[in-house]
Amino acid sequence: MNRINKKLQEDKKLLSIYFTAGYPNLEDTVPIIESLQDSGVDMIEIGLPFSDPLADGPTIQESSTHALKNGMTTEKLFDQLKNIRNTIDIPLIIMGYFNPMMQYGVEAFCKRCQEIGIDGLIIPDLPVDVYHEEYQDTFEKYGLINVFLITPQTSDERIRFIDSVSGGFIYMVSSASTTGAQSSFGNTQEDYFNRIDAMNLNAPQIVGFGISNSETFNQAIQKAKGAIIGSAFIKYISSNPVENIPQFVEKIRA
Amino acid sequence: MNKVMGTYHVNEKGYYGEFGGAYIPEMLYPNVEELRQNYLKVMAEPSFQEEFHQLLRDYVGRPTPLYYAERLSKKYHTKIYLKREDLCHTGAHKVNNTIGQILMAKRLGKNRIIAETGAGQHGVATATVCALMGIQCVVYMGEIDIKRQAPNVARMKMLGAEVVPATSGSKTLKDATNEAIRDWINNPVDTHYIIGSVVGPHPYPDMVARFQSVISEEIKKQLHEKEGRENPDHVIACVGGGSNAAGAYYHFLDNADVNIIAVEAAGKGVHSGESAATSALGKDGIIHGSRTLLMQTNDGQITEPYSISAGLDYPGVGPMHAHLYKSGRAEFISITDDEAMTSGLGLSQLEGIIPAIETSHAFAVFDHRTFKEDEIVVVNLSGRGDKDLNTYIDYFKL
Numbered sequence A: 001m002n003r004i005n006k007k008l009q010e011d012k013k014l015l016s017i018y019f020t021a022g023y024p025n026l027e028d029t030v031p032i033i034e035s036l037q038d039s040g041v042d043m044i045e046i047g048l049p050f051s052d053p054l055a056d057g058p059t060i061q062e063s064s065t066h067a068l069k070n071g072m073t074t075e076k077l078f079d080q081l082k083n084i085r086n087t088i089d090i091p092l093i094i095m096g097y098f099n100p101m102m103q104y105g106v107e108a109f110c111k112r113c114q115e116i117g118i119d120g121l122i123i124p125d126l127p128v129d130v131y132h133e134e135y136q137d138t139f140e141k142y143g144l145i146n147v148f149l150i151t152p153q154t155s156d157e158r159i160r161f162i163d164s165v166s167g168g169f170i171y172m173v174s175s176a177s178t179t180g181a182q183s184s185f186g187n188t189q190e191d192y193f194n195r196i197d198a199m200n201l202n203a204p205q206i207v208g209f210g211i212s213n214s215e216t217f218n219q220a221i222q223k224a225k226g227a228i229i230g231s232a233f234i235k236y237i238s239s240n241p242v243e244n245i246p247q248f249v250e251k252i253r254a
Numbered sequence B: 001m002n003k004v005m006g007t008y009h010v011n012e013k014g015y016y017g018e019f020g021g022a023y024i025p026e027m028l029y030p031n032v033e034e035l036r037q038n039y040l041k042v043m044a045e046p047s048f049q050e051e052f053h054q055l056l057r058d059y060v061g062r063p064t065p066l067y068y069a070e071r072l073s074k075k076y077h078t079k080i081y082l083k084r085e086d087l088c089h090t091g092a093h094k095v096n097n098t099i100g101q102i103l104m105a106k107r108l109g110k111n112r113i114i115a116e117t118g119a120g121q122h123g124v125a126t127a128t129v130c131a132l133m134g135i136q137c138v139v140y141m142g143e144i145d146i147k148r149q150a151p152n153v154a155r156m157k158m159l160g161a162e163v164v165p166a167t168s169g170s171k172t173l174k175d176a177t178n179e180a181i182r183d184w185i186n187n188p189v190d191t192h193y194i195i196g197s198v199v200g201p202h203p204y205p206d207m208v209a210r211f212q213s214v215i216s217e218e219i220k221k222q223l224h225e226k227e228g229r230e231n232p233d234h235v236i237a238c239v240g241g242g243s244n245a246a247g248a249y250y251h252f253l254d255n256a257d258v259n260i261i262a263v264e265a266a267g268k269g270v271h272s273g274e275s276a277a278t279s280a281l282g283k284d285g286i287i288h289g290s291r292t293l294l295m296q297t298n299d300g301q302i303t304e305p306y307s308i309s310a311g312l313d314y315p316g317v318g319p320m321h322a323h324l325y326k327s328g329r330a331e332f333i334s335i336t337d338d339e340a341m342t343s344g345l346g347l348s349q350l351e352g353i354i355p356a357i358e359t360s361h362a363f364a365v366f367d368h369r370t371f372k373e374d375e376i377v378v379v380n381l382s383g384r385g386d387k388d389l390n391t392y393i394d395y396f397k398l
């Protein structure tokens, strides 16, 4: 069974962390992953940096620009990760935009992911419809779970379609926004969390965007299976050494 | 007619051949889908058509003349007509699209407009129609372009628009477009994004092409009056994103008797490393939600183009043009900065018309290839050169 599905079956709420590969330093990728696993994080999203990250707010934009300046490339990332399964057993997901994957070759990219032991992909600008028609077979051939986003504006009908195509979890974007932004959740989010919960979807939901502390984390996991922290972690790692990662994670779980 | 014709318009899935589509984050789906479901219906409404054409006539000053350029024709031994988009209100073809889109936005119940701009022409055209309709307007512009294009920034402000500097990435047009898209993600309900060219996710390329298609609609009528025939032998236009070209080609796309010539900016030379010749240098990929040709590294990172003309300085090209290139339907020619500047000066002194530097690229074609004496060549004169005076002054030490 795919590590993501196994993890989703565990009787606990999941904490997933996103970071941009190659930031703050080119060779930080593996130490960050190891430290996150040691800190008890359940799942990791490894950001493949892109020059034009449309769905991201300033924090992830800057970390991406920085990582590219440091010399991060698709091949470099695969090279850094090639022995990752010697030490890491939690699910690993690569999150990135579609253009770099196209240039690598979608099939070659998927194949390499499988060889390394990547469990899934999140590609914000590959719409579910295009995926379903053109790429689903390839992803599945290499055992990869593709994760789709939904937002408060996504219609029930479309959510049902996304649910039917999802092999792992659904990424619930907390509000109509780019990544980052929010410091707390209000009534709109509560209503949205309740609406999705009441739909009884097949795929569990994990909430992301705008989760920055234990308060927002706890709100997000009331109804959902887990939550993802991105920008807040990137801000932390930009001014703290990798050794301090356990302290960050502890605070979230508090 | 040996070419298989009839395939150069968008198909119902939003593709031109293999190019186009809507590669957008889910956050944008409701907005883009709302537009996709409504744009053709709204445009077909008689009240929409009436208002659109009334504004084009009384406010923009259409139809723009189709002018027989006698001295230019003599010099190049062929019959050259100029489609005078430079005489549109605000000085370029851009306003045809912004008029159409502001009416669309109103009918979709939007009360806030966002736009991107490079040189500022599209920003000015958007700020203009927002002032006309009394709608709030926010224009994203790269921090570097804000410095380069001060007069247009002042124009937008005078028209009541807020100009927001794009400080991410390379701080130019592609980043301004990213910022506008991000704004739309954060304001999904009340805001309409007026894209400035035939780029972006479907239905934008098709919608913008339809609004600009008034250019070739008029060319047909005017040519018929002047020459007794509707179709020229050649249509020439410069291509940045490709909106003035799309408008000039539109009604000739599926007629193999009309040769289509697309002119791109070679900057300091196609292979100089400082160029914006997307068809020659680009590879299949995704930019701003559209599958098309774009300039990028082997690793799929989008690169920064260069041209002396800010309006041609875009790393992608509209999906219609990518298809025209790939299928061989259109002839693509790249023109360097120097060639464009020289031909801009030439047109000024032969015909008394100072063109925008974007447009100057199109005229340089006459030094690149010959046309037969009895052939009719229409050049889309997309804009006037007022905005470029400083660049002309610096270049020619005027």
Ligand SMILES: Cc1ncc(COP(=O)(O)O)c(C=O)c1O
Binding pocket: B092, B093, B119, B120, B121, B122, B196, B197, B198, B238, B239, B240, B241, B242, B243, B244, B245, B310, B311, B312, B356, B358, B359, B382, B383, B384
């Ligand atoms: C006069 C003029 N021509 C051409 C262009 C290029 O845009 P497009 O290729 O969309 O016509 C611009 C853009 O600013 C312009 O101002």
